[in-house]
Structure formats: structure tokens, C-alpha cells
Amino acid sequence: MPTNAPTAAHSLSDVTSSDSTLRRFLHGLPGVDAVGLEARAAALGTRSIKTTAKAYAIDLAISMVDLTTLEGADTPGKVRALGAKAVRPDPTDRTTPSTAAVCVYPDMVAAAKEAVAGSGVKVASVATAFPAGRAALEVKLADVKDAVAAGADEIDMVIDRGAFLAGHYLKVYDEIVAVREACGTSARLKVIFETGELSTYDNIRRASWLGMLAGADFIKTSTGKVAVNATPANTLLMLEAVRDFRAQTGVQVGVKPAGGIRTSKDAIKFLVLVNETVGEDWLDNHWFRFGASSLLNDLLMQRQKLATGRYSGPDYVTVD
Numbered sequence: 001m002p003t004n005a006p007t008a009a010h011s012l013s014d015v016t017s018s019d020s021t022l023r024r025f026l027h028g029l030p031g032v033d034a035v036g037l038e039a040r041a042a043a044l045g046t047r048s049i050k051t052t053a054k055a056y057a058i059d060l061a062i063s064m065v066d067l068t069t070l071e072g073a074d075t076p077g078k079v080r081a082l083g084a085k086a087v088r089p090d091p092t093d094r095t096t097p098s099t100a101a102v103c104v105y106p107d108m109v110a111a112a113k114e115a116v117a118g119s120g121v122k123v124a125s126v127a128t129a130f131p132a133g134r135a136a137l138e139v140k141l142a143d144v145k146d147a148v149a150a151g152a153d154e155i156d157m158v159i160d161r162g163a164f165l166a167g168h169y170l171k172v173y174d175e176i177v178a179v180r181e182a183c184g185t186s187a188r189l190k191v192i193f194e195t196g197e198l199s200t201y202d203n204i205r206r207a208s209w210l211g212m213l214a215g216a217d218f219i220k221t222s223t224g225k226v227a228v229n230a231t232p233a234n235t236l237l238m239l240e241a242v243r244d245f246r247a248q249t250g251v252q253v254g255v256k257p258a259g260g261i262r263t264s265k266d267a268i269k270f271l272v273l274v275n276e277t278v279g280e281d282w283l284d285n286h287w288f289r290f291g292a293s294s295l296l297n298d299l300l301m302q303r304q305k306l307a308t309g310r311y312s313g314p315d316y317v318t319v320d
Contacts, residue, residue, distance in 0.1 A: 083115020229259025258291025
């Protein structure tokens, strides 16, 4: 499916014509009712999922995992093992779906591509001086181009949170557009906000719209490298943003919560959020992902429990 073109014409194209018009638009978005947002996220998290629906939800969640290793100690062997796990999460049960992708640093893309070749599992690569994003634009674009040249199917970029928090919205927008162009037509772009550093729900809503206006294929909560990562509330807010953006522009954008989602129970809560907020159109790994390293093990354990009535120890998976 084609990526969102960075210059695609839609009803909001004029709001990015200058720094002042972009600021006026972003600060004109409705303020977030924090109490209401958190209450709705908590209420949806109490939904009871029965056995048949739970089995479906677990398989769906497995198929949405971006299996991730982002450590300085990563080696080609470790990445190949992760790729093998992504392709066949449970070697004893071939009905287990593959994960959506493997997510690695740019220098590990080639090893990941080799490991998942012919499987349909995508290779995602973090870029733009991940996780801090503190580098010159030329360095960030070189990072992206290296990953794409090595075969990355998806690029997970981080925004310049310092520029965003200082109110330099057009600078952040232009940087996302430049990265989108560096991805070319072969790689989808996920834009990471690091919601834990944006401080307020209003900022998360503004960042969501900014990323979508700039051509993001996905908006993503976090790097997984700070204290506060994906939460039901910030993910619900981003789901509302993609819903409203599609209603206004006709452009659909994916959502990826990342960091801190470790259990099947957690994953199913997020799937309920998706179903109740944006509906079935997003219940597919083309539009919703989990950024995770340890989640897959618990999903496999719960899957086996449903099938056999007993738990088994988790298969080895690289832990981020």
C-alpha cells in the first residue's frame, strides 16, 4: 500500500504555509480533558474478553508486534535469532502468526533482512539519531538513507522534542517532511513523539497533528528509553487524533504504542481501545503495531494456555 505523500493535497494543506499559521492551527485544537481521557481509557480497560475472542485477540496482537532490540551490545547473531523468532514465534505450532516486523538499528538492517527473507515480516529501523534526536539534519538524513539503502521497509524517526517544546513547530514539520522524502517510496515512516517528554496531553495532541500533516504513515508514542512510555490514555488520545484526521482529510494514519507493554492483558486492553475508538479499519498490522521486546513471550504463553490448559516456559526471545 502506498505511503502518505508529504505534499499530498488535502483540506489542511494551507495550515503549514508559515510558522504563524501552523502555530495558530495547533494551538486552536480543542484542549484535552485529562480527567475524561483517563477515565475513558480506564473504563475501556475493564472490558471482559471471553475465550474465543481472547484467542483471536492474542493472535492479532502477535501479528502486530514490532519485535525490537535496540542495544549497544546488539550483534548480527542476536539480530538473526530475533528475526527467526519473528518469522516463527512458536516453532512447535505453525499456526502461530508471524510478527509484523523486526526493529533494529540501521547497521543491523542487513542482518535482519537476511533473517526474515521471504517471510513477509518487515524490517523497521530507528533513525534520526535515536533516541535523543540530537544531531544536525544532514546527519539524521544520512542515518535514514543508510537504513533504506540496507533494505529497511520502515523508518522509526524521533522528533526534535527541544524544538517542539520551544514552539518551533515549522522546524519540526520541515524535518519530518525531509525524512519522509529520504524514505522514498519504499519505506513507511513512523514518527516518534516521546510522549513522556511532552509533559501535557495538549502537546501530545499537537504533536500528533503535526506528524500527520507532515506525512507520517504512523504516529508512535515512545522510544522505550524513558521512564514514561505508552499508556492507555496517551494512546487513546493519538487514536482520536488519527480518527479525526481521516475524517477531515481522508488520509488514514497508523498508531504504534511502544515501551512498557509486557503482558497479553496489557495488549488486549490496547486492542479494545483501537476497536472502540477507531474501529475495525485499524485492527490490522498495517495500521496498528506494538513496539515491544518482551510482550511476545507472554502472548505465546497465554496462547498455549488457551490451547492446552497449562502454561509453558517462554521460548527464548531477545529482551530489549
